[in-house]
Amino acid sequence: QVQVVESGGGLVQAGGSLRLSCAASGRTFGSYAMGWFRQAPGKEREFVAAISWSGSTTYYADSVKGRFTISRDNAKNTVYLQMNSLKPEDTTVYLCAVGPSVGMLVNGRADYWGQGTQVTVSS
Numbered sequence: 001q002v003q004v005v006e007s008g009g010g011l012v013q014a015g016g017s018l019r020l021s022c023a024a025s026g027r028t029f030g031s032y033a034m035g036w037f038r039q040a041p042g043k044e045r046e047f048v049a050a051i052s053w054s055g056s057t058t059y060y061a062d063s064v065k066g067r068f069t070i071s072r073d074n075a076k077n078t079v080y081l082q083m084n085s086l087k088p089e090d091t092t093v094y095l096c097a098v099g100p101s102v103g104m105l106v107n108g109r110a111d112y113w114g115q116g117t118q119v120t121v122s123s
Contacts, residue, residue: 002112003037006096009117012086014031016121020081022109022114029053034072034079035105039116040092048094049081050105059101064090086121093118 008020022034049060049070058070066094069082079096094117097110104110 004096004112004114005104005105006094006114006117009094009119010101011120011122012093014086014088014106014121014123016086017082017084018084018086018119020096020117020119022079022081024077024079024096024098024112029074029077029098032100032111033102033105035097035099035102035110036070036079036081036094037097037108038090038092038119045095045108047106050102051079052102056097059106080098086119086123088121091119 003026006022011017033050033052033076033101036048037045038048039045047061051058051070067085072079096114098112099105099110108115
């Protein structure tokens with residue numbers, strides 16, 4: 001059974017930093033891309049960032065470019081999202097996703113999803 005589990009969310013002041021982690025297990029994920037989305041209550045899911053299996057390709061939403069960095073450790077089937085210069089508008093639930101390619105994730109198409117971790121940025 002595939003499991004995708006996020007961690008690292010919490011409460012931080014504006015301008016601060018958080019590092020999210022997401023561990024995938026239950027099958028072999030060789031060649032899979034991994035990524036992050038976020039979704040506020042009553043709103044559409046929003047793409048945040050994605051990274052290819054090799055790590056050579058990354059893609060970011062314009063709203064987080066220059067502030068967030070995605071990375072991965074394939075030995076641990078884990079993807080990270082380093083979030084710096086956080087803003088109150090970054091407050092929401094962040095979800096991890098695993099899919100066949102960065103392009104598919106950018107278009108919101110993933111094979112596996114996590115349950116999400118809450119990030120709250122106070123002003």
